[in-house]
Amino acid sequence: MAIVAQQTKLSKILWPVLAWAVALIIFFPIAYMVMTSFKTDADAVKPELLFTFTPTLENYANMTENYDYWRFASNSIITSVAATLFTLFVAIPCAYAMAFTPSRGTKDILMWMLSTKMLPAAAVLYPMIYMTKAAGLYDTHFLIIMVLSLINLPIVIWMLFTYFKDIPKDIIEAAKMDGVNTWGEVREVLIPLAWGGIASTALLCFIFCWNEAYWTVRLTTTEAATLSKLIEGNRAPEGLFFGRLSAVSTAAVGPIVVLGWFCQKQLVQGLTFGAVK
Amino acid sequence: MANRTVPRLLQTPAVVLLLxxxxxPLSMTLFFSFIRYVLNNLRRPEWTSPSIENWRGFGNYQYVWNQDSFWLAIQNSLIIVCGILFLTVAFGIAIAILINRNFPGRGIVRVMLISPFFVMPAVNAVLWINMLLDPVLGLQGIAVAGINDIISGLREAPLVGGFFSLWPEFSPISFRGAQASSYAVIMMVTWQWTPFAVLIFMTSLQSEDQQQKEAAVLDGASAWNQFRFLTLPHLGRPIAIVVMIQAIFHLSLYAEIEIVSRGSGNKNLPYYIGELVNNNIGAASATGIFAVILANIVAIFLLRMIGKTLME
Incomplete structure (x- = not known):
């Protein structure tokens, strides 16, 4: 028993130290990026100034001038917000119907929806370019909003479905008895009850839209170009602009990483389609 | 049966959109894959627009099948996906076990560990290839230069100098070209997706049977045996899910490949298609169909597994 006690005592100190060390190593690249964003471009590449430097806000002040940051950022905001709202607008009624009045086909429809998510985007790249150019939609906000909605729709329906399934059916039945119509049920009973689930689904959908880097890069040039496109366009700064590139990168990912902290739990459910509990 | 209509109606927009x-687009790809369709062709201008008259049958498939670059792209896709899968599962299990107990600051540790997952892929790639892995100005370059400095200093030192003068100068690795670009992509994506594996394994560990574990401890089972015979079997299903979901995501990696090497390094299948799309649409479409088949092999297993738990 003595040995066991000693082991636990040792591991009581060693365990947290190890956990903290791993967490710091994994977080280091982000910390390094944030740190570099406060250095001038000249200081950013000097090894002797790696951790000791005079912080400056110059990179953030010049973000608009250097990269036209706000044009890309506002495109990202517009497309991600609109796509999230549109996705919810289509997904909530669908998930509602699937959860409260399931039929024999419901499971198959859900599985089929999921399978659309597994189609490799590259396989349909040219038809998308061809169609959108022919329709005059290439490089428009409308196109990006639609594409972002479509790629996230299966996951959103799926997540909402798993939330709605847990709401007791009696509550909806009671509302029906009171003569509330379907829209009323959704608005007055379902949405207030499942508010938390809907909010975290929306948050996750927004994050996925914001980070999307295939269609937003391949289907835009300037008008609807998002932050992914901006960063991708500045992929090789030849070492001259580490400071300003870090600043624009930090500005692009900072809000999303913070938002992400609030939906860790939903992430597991959303990305595994409820298969891990 | 009037109350069947309303639910159907509610599902219609979503179903129609996804349909x-x-x-x-997929049927267009299928059509293009069977015709001659080349964007820049002065000799045969009739091939520059899609038309049924340019029917080629399985010619595009045959053409792609016989290209070495196609097989290289498939090979690279598989190397990258398998490398990422192996590393994320291994790190994921280790870290999940590491933080699956109480210690001071656990909340902050969790927040730090999950953060990389929310970094946008474009930023992830730019950050890694420039600031961390650049052979001169990145941390890699700085670290290698530092080590070389120390060694050359030691060469002058008495006694041990003779030993160190036998050491070579280390040279930093350039990750932008050729084989090393795959390793860079594996590194950055592993960094990004390990948190995902950690989250899922941790969720699963929390449902592990604690009584069984205590019984094992009382029976004197070693830590390794507890892991091997209790924890690992318990994680079997989550591991399968992590592997399949990641396989589907990583088979279509694009931004990272583009940013790391701009085509001068290893190409995976989506990048290869992206290059063909600039000119040879027929071949690009045939390659796309191959990509669909490859993804479906994984997807069938995943869907079957998810389907089992769906209606519980």
Whole structure:
């Protein structure tokens, strides 16, 4: 028993130290990026100034001038917000119907929806370019909003479905008895009850839209170009602009990483389609 | 049966949208894969627009099948996906076990560990290839230069100098070209997706049977045996899910490949298609169909597994 006690005592100190060390190593690249964003471009590449430097806000002040940051950022905001709202607008009624009045086909429809998510985007790249150019939609906000909605729709329906399934059916039945119509049920009973689930689904959908880097890069040039496109366009700064590139990168990912902290739990459910509990 | 209509109606918009999204572009790809369709062709201008008259049958498939670059792209896709899968599962299990107990600051540790997952892929790639892995100005370059400095200093030192003068100068690795670009992509994506594996394994560990574990401890089972015979079997299903979901995501990696090497390094299948799309649409479409087949092999297993738990 003595040995066991000693082991636990040792591991009581060693365990947290190890956990903290791993967490710091994994977080280091982000910390390094944030740190570099406060250095001038000249200081950013000097090894002797790696951790000791005079912080400056110059990179953030010049973000608009250097990269036209706000044009890309506002495109990202517009497309991600609109796509999230549109996705919810289509997904909530669908998930509602699937959860409260399931039929024999419901499971198959859900599985089929999921399978659309597994189609490799590259396989349909040219038809998308061809169609959108022919329709005059290439490089428009409308196109990006639609594409972002479509790629996230299966996951959103799926997540909402798993939330709605847990709401007791009696509550909806009671509302029906009171003569509330379907829209009323959704608005007055379902949405207030499942508010938390809907909010975290929306948050996750927004994050996925914001980070999307295939269609937003391949289907835009300037008008609807998002932050992914901006960063991708500045992929090789030849070492001259580490400071300003870090600043624009930090500005692009900072809000999303913070938002992400609030939906860790939903992430597991959303990305595994409820298969891990 | 009037109350069947309302639910159907509510599902219709979503179903129609997804049906359109799935069928229309994919059937166009299928059509293009059977015709001669080349964007820049002065000699045969009739091939520059899609038409049934340029029917080629399985010619595009045959052409792609016989290209070495196609097989290289498939090979690279598989190397990258398998490398990432192996590393994320291994790190994921280790870290999940590491933080699956109480210690001071656990909340902050969790927040730090999950953060990389929310960094946008474009930033992830730019950050890694420039600031961390650049052979001169990145941390890699700085670290290698530092080590070389120390060694050359030691060469002058008495006694041990003779030993160190036998050491070579280390040279930093350039990750932008050739084989090393795959390793860079594996590194950055592993960094990004390990948190995902950690989250899922941790969720699963929390449902592990504690009584069984205590019984094992009382029976004197070693830590390794507890892991091997209790924890690992318990994690079997989550591991399968992590592997399949990641396989589907990483088979379509694009931004990272583009940013790391701009085509001068290893190409994976989506990048290869992206290059063909600039000119040879027929071949690009045939390659796309191959990519669909490859993804479906994984997807069938995943869907079957998810389907089992769906209606519980």
């Amino acid at each position: 359109f999204w799935m069928l229309v």
